[in-house]
Amino acid sequence: MTLVKLLKINKIYNSGEVKFQALKNINLDIKKGEFVAIIGASGSGKSTLMNIIGLLDKPTTGLYELDGQDTSRLKEDNSARIRNKKIGFVFQSFNLLPRTSALDNVAIPLIYAGVSEDKRKDMAKKALEQVGLDDKLNSRPSQLSGGQQQRVAIARALVNNPEIILADEPTGNLDSKSGQEIMKIFQELHNQGKTIVMITHEADIAKNARRVIKIKDGEIT
Amino acid sequence: MEIVQTIKSAFTAILANKVRSFLTTLGIVIGVTSVILLIAVVSGLQTFITTQIQGLGSNLLFVIPGRVGGARSPGGIQENKLVYQDALNLKMKLAGEAEISGAVQKNATLQFKNKNDKGAAVFGVEATYPKIISIKLSGGRFFREVDQQAARRVAVIGQTVKNNLFAQGQPLNQSIDVAGQKYTVIGILEPRGSIFGIDQDNSIYMPITTAQRQFGIDRLNTIYIGANNSSNVASVQKKAIAILKKRLTEDDFTVQSQEQTLSTISQITGVLTAALGGIAAISLLVGGIGIMNIMLVSVTERTREIGLRKAVGARPSDIRNQFLVEAIILSGFGGIIGIVLGVGISLIVGRFFTTTVPWWSVLLSFGFSTLVGIIFGVAPAIRAARLDPIQALRYE
Numbered sequence: 001m002t003l004v005k006l007l008k009i010n011k012i013y014n015s016g017e018v019k020f021q022a023l024k025n026i027n028l029d030i031k032k033g034e035f036v037a038i039i040g041a042s043g044s045g046k047s048t049l050m051n052i053i054g055l056l057d058k059p060t061t062g063l064y065e066l067d068g069q070d071t072s073r074l075k076e077d078n079s080a081r082i083r084n085k086k087i088g089f090v091f092q093s094f095n096l097l098p099r100t101s102a103l104d105n106v107a108i109p110l111i112y113a114g115v116s117e118d119k120r121k122d123m124a125k126k127a128l129e130q131v132g133l134d135d136k137l138n139s140r141p142s143q144l145s146g147g148q149q150q151r152v153a154i155a156r157a158l159v160n161n162p163e164i165i166l167a168d169e170p171t172g173n174l175d176s177k178s179g180q181e182i183m184k185i186f187q188e189l190h191n192q193g194k195t196i197v198m199i200t201h202e203a204d205i206a207k208n209a210r211r212v213i214k215i216k217d218g219e220i221t
Numbered sequence: 222m223e224i225v226q227t228i229k230s231a232f233t234a235i236l237a238n239k240v241r242s243f244l245t246t247l248g249i250v251i252g253v254t255s256v257i258l259l260i261a262v263v264s265g266l267q268t269f270i271t272t273q274i275q276g277l278g279s280n281l282l283f284v285i286p287g288r289v290g291g292a293r294s295p296g297g298i299q300e301n302k303l304v305y306q307d308a309l310n311l312k313m314k315l316a317g318e319a320e321i322s323g324a325v326q327k328n329a330t331l332q333f334k335n336k337n338d339k340g341a342a343v344f345g346v347e348a349t350y351p352k353i354i355s356i357k358l359s360g361g362r363f364f365r366e367v368d369q370q371a372a373r374r375v376a377v378i379g380q381t382v383k384n385n386l387f388a389q390g391q392p393l394n395q396s397i398d399v400a401g402q403k404y405t406v407i408g409i410l411e412p413r414g415s416i417f418g419i420d421q422d423n424s425i426y427m428p429i430t431t432a433q434r435q436f437g438i439d440r441l442n443t444i445y446i447g448a449n450n451s452s453n454v455a456s457v458q459k460k461a462i463a464i465l466k467k468r469l470t471e472d473d474f475t476v477q478s479q480e481q482t483l484s485t486i487s488q489i490t491g492v493l494t495a496a497l498g499g500i501a502a503i504s505l506l507v508g509g510i511g512i513m514n515i516m517l518v519s520v521t522e523r524t525r526e527i528g529l530r531k532a533v534g535a536r537p538s539d540i541r542n543q544f545l546v547e548a549i550i551l552s553g554f555g556g557i558i559g560i561v562l563g564v565g566i567s568l569i570v571g572r573f574f575t576t577t578v579p580w581w582s583v584l585l586s587f588g589f590s591t592l593v594g595i596i597f598g599v600a601p602a603i604r605a606a607r608l609d610p611i612q613a614l615r616y617e
Contacts, residue, residue: 084534
């Protein structure tokens with residue numbers, strides 16, 4: 001079953017006189033349960049592609065269906081709701097709130113899903129158990145190693161039980177050992193049937209995925 | 222996002238920067254405190270003056286020489302044309318409707334044995350005076366019609382005079398010296414305090430006839446008219462004007478009612494309240510700008526947080542509400558602290574000087590400070606809500 005369907009996607013940035021085409025005629029299908037790596041050099045358009053898949057950005061032309069739903073006419077509030085329910089983001093720089101416990105960081109998406117406080121705590125705890133951090137519930141990001149911080153971020157991506165996990169250079173800020181740990185978690189999640197789309201510029205990391213899509217100058221090669 | 226959660230998040234954010242939040246709130250605290258305090262002092266002043274004037278009796282009218290509020294203002298320039306005959310005319314024509322008392326005033330030095338009282342106010346009034354002005358005696362009696370007709374040298378003395386001349390001993394029936402003449406003390410007034418800084422108790426009352434003879438005055442300072450019924454004060458005022466006009470022109474006198482005096486005073490205090498309150502409100506405005514400044518800083522500082530919250534599902538309205546509620550909590554708390562301080566200081570000041578805190582000043586300043594929070598919180602909140610999540614997440 002197709003989860004992500006991209007058809008003739010173009011993205012053009014207009015900055016004054018200069019036009020820049022970040023994506024050219026992208027066609028891509030990602031099925032439920034796939035573990036896909038999108039690999040490309042910096043400036044290749046891979047981040048733009050991920051932003052479009054993650055509903056943070058809209059294509060200039062083309063069709064994007066997520067889970068069978070056309071997303072081109074979504075209002076900002078609706079795309080926010082879909083991001084909340086169906087998409088889990090993992091960023092290169094973790095993006096955890098400082099001075100906020102791991103548990104509360106993981107629970108943030110649940111706030112916007114309207115989950116009650118007690119239930120939020122339960123669900124966040126379970127998500128942290130999934131990434132092996134059930135002993136760090138009350139630790140703040142500054143008390144955690146980089147690898148642990150990224151695991152908290154993964155727990156946050158998992159907490160709403162999304163259809164798809166989008167990871168943008170998830171190991172970019174980590175040493176190779178921590179990076180391997182993160183990849184192990186992704187493997188486990190994949191084995192549990194999660195759909196994962198990971199963006200990277202490192203071939204070593206991309207190897208962890210079952211399918212590798214190469215992107216260069218805005219085109220899939 | 223539900224409102225309870227929004228408020229909780231706002232508190233978390235505010236408490237994360239305790240010192241900064243406190244300093245931001247301080248502007249509002251000072252603004253609200255000064256609004257409440259200034260209004261308390263001015264309305265205390267108004268209450269004080271009003272009770273003093275009402276204490277004289279609400280049926281009271283008084284005739285003063287010259288025209289008040291006319292083109293020519295009263296004072297030294299104008300000749301005082303009010304004489305005792307005018308009081309007599311009023312007395313005859315208004316018999317049964319009102320009590321009349323002419324009055325003259327002079328300052329004089331009083332003496333008893335080796336003690337003296339300089340600058341006491343000497344009032345020459347008529348025997349009807351106590352029926353018009355509510356004055357109470359703590360001892361003795363007021364002078365009567367016969368004392369007035371015979372121009373007897375009798376005096377009713379105020380508390381300050383009593384204290385100055387009779388530190389020990391009984392004043393009644395003692396003979397005191399008023400500007401060189403001997404007077405018998407026949408009554409003592411109850412203390413009345415001071416009004417506009419003038420000690421009302423440093424005064425003595427004697428028959429108008431006696432006073433006129435002693436000081437050689439034939440002009441009256443005031444004619445007091447006490448209507449017998451509060452419902453006919455207005456008609457008595459009209460009649461009095463008509464009676465006085467037979468002999469005088471309308472520029473020669475003014476008949477003023479207590480109501481008119483009170484409305485003049487409330488006009489003055491109203492202007493004072495508006496002026497002082499307005500100045501204090503400016504400090505609230507400055508406090509509001511302080512809040513806006515800090516909220517803008519906060520939005521910039523928390524750009525990544527905003528980006529993240531949007532990425533994981535916050536709608537623009539969720540972000541806007543979060544920052545708006547933060548600004549409102551900051552200003553609202555400033556308002557509450559300001560109210561507590563303002564009322565507290567008013568109570569302390571009230572020990573030395575009459576203050577009253579009207580309920581509307583509390584509501585007004587709390588409402589205004591919250592409004593300031595909303596007005597100055599909107600711009601930063603909208604800026605936060607409009608941030609593009611992609612750029613916000615990349616913000617360094």
